[in-house]
Amino acid sequence: MSTADAHLRRAVALRDSQDLAGALDAIREAASAAPGDANVALGVAQVTFEAGLDAADLYGRAAELAPDRLDLQRSRASALAAEGRQPEAEELLEALLARHPAWIDGHRCLCGMRATAGEVDFARSFRSAVAREPENFGLRMAWFHVLATARLWDEARAVVDEAEALLGERQASLLGKLFIASESGEEAANPSLFDRVEHVQDLGLDIARVRHFLRGGQIERARDLCVRHMGQPTMRAFWPYASLAWRLLDDPRAQWLDAGMRHVRAFDLDFRAEELAALAETLRRLHTMRQPWHEQSVRGGTQTERPLLLRIDPVIASARARIEAAVRRYIDELPDHDPAHPLLAAPRKGLLFSGSWSVRLRPGGFHSVHTHPMGWLSSALYVTVPEREQRGAAPAGHLRFGTPPPELALPLEAYGEVVPVPGRLALFPSTMWHGTVPFADGERMTIAFDIVPNLKA
Structure with missing residues (x-):
């Protein structure tokens, strides 16, 4: 095994264990040993990006070594946008889509950038691509899905109707029409x-x-x-x-x-007021978008990109240490193993973050009712909450469990609530319905994450 391969394997192992600082050192060693290896260059960019550091130019270096890899270029565009260089990101994606109009991942990436920037016509790249490839049914249905996710029913229906008028009804378009008919409330x-x-x-x-x-x-x-x-x-x-x-x-x-609220726990972590203030300031710098992604539960606020708790930042690392201790306590105090239960069946020795982010809600903001199908445990750590006189009468701003999505109109009441307090961490099964009650004024900022068992522990 070459020196570069040994460093690369070590970097992969450290990244898998979510030691991003160690992974970054190892992948840089690999790059020093093999400066012309495209996969190593991509690894440097990827680990740097996940660690919360500037990586766009590193992706650019990797792209020089592997110019035909569109997935690499998509990552480069995402890194540019994350660094506040969105015009460059859009220009890059537009140029690539001009050469590859059927590149669906590129369209989705560009649509997401434009939507979170608050653009109304965020999906316009699809329009020009379909004009160039009018018989590409898959491209048309990708356009449909972007619009349907944004709940733009009339626009989504028009895309399906045009596809069928030109190319005939297919299973994908039929399913799309049924989805609109049900979710829009029409049928x-x-x-x-x-x-x-x-x-x-x-x-x-x-x-x-x-x-x-x-x-x-x-x-x-x-x-x-x-x-x-x-x-x-x-x-x-x-x-x-x-x-x-x-x-x-x-x-x-x-x-x-x-089990009602039995598996919902609240832990008041030992943050000092100045530590929460430093954490809040760190998080505010990361909230650069104007609007949330359409597929998110956030309403009236923004959500950060990149894995928040993997960032190489001492303020975030301190919060992560407290979080991990509370999660470990939650897991250790779970009821007995039950092989059929989605929470109680999982191995409990090790844990990993499967996603982590911050949400900053503006006055009137809230989370729509949702679950986390990719997680095992889910969370909300309150960093800032509106003052009592700002948020309005209880239960304004509360985290509520068990209430069904309101669009289903089901006669079921909530199991209970968690009251937001700065430094309080709520942990609960990812399968539980949860959402928040809008508040009148002020700022509500949280760190949220999903936990999955570490099967290699």
Whole structure:
């Protein structure tokens, strides 16, 4: 094994264990040993980016060594935007899309940049690409999905209609039309809306069908569809909906799964006031976007990009140490192992962050009701909260659990709430429905993250 390969393997192992400082040292050693290796150059850029440092020019160096790799160029554009160089990022993506109009990941990246900058016509790159490749059905459906995620129903419907007028109805366009009909509310009460695709096996379709069945009062059908995924990895997307169906049917499995607020814990961490102030100032510098991504739960605020708790920053590292200690305590105090339960079945020896970010809400801001299907444990660490006279009467600003998504119009009450206090960390199962109540004035800033078991521990 060459010296470069040895350093590269060590860098990968350290990155996998989420030691970004060690990984960065190792990958730089690999680059010194193999300065012309494109994969090593990409590794330097990637680890630098994940560590919260400027990486756009490093991606540029890697791109010189591997000029045909579009995925690398997409990462370079994301790094440029993260460094406040969004005009350069957009120019790069526009030039690449001019040469590769069917590059869907490039379109999505560009759309995300423009949407978070507050642009109304954020998806315009698709329009020009479809004009160049009018028979590219997949490109048209990617355009549809970007618009549907933003809940721009009329625009999304127009894209599907044009695709079918030119190329005929296909399964993807049919599913798109059914999704709009249900989620927009136009045919939410139609019990047979999804019957013609009963035979289609598709994860996204099954989620759409479950939501439609719940919304339309077909609770048994929703339950049966959820249960069909039990024992499979896909079930993590259906546990929250199974909970709703079981609660509506008075099935004891709802109590087994959620246990009310039993698995929701609040820890008041030992931050001094000046430490929270320093943490708040650090986080504010990272909130550079004007609007959240459309697929996020944030309403009236912004969310940071990049893995927040992996950043090489002493203020964030101090917060991470406190967080990890509280998470370890939460895990150690869980009830006995249950091999069928999504929270209690997981191994408990080691843990990893599967995502971490900060959310800064403006007056009137809130989180829509949602879950975290990619996590095991989820969280909210309050860094700043509005003063009592600012936020309004309780429960303004509270973190609420168990309330269904309001668009499903289900007669279920919340299990309970966590009151926001600076330095308080709420931990809860990722399968639990949760959202926040809007507040009147002030700033509400949190650190949030998902935890997954470290299967290598």
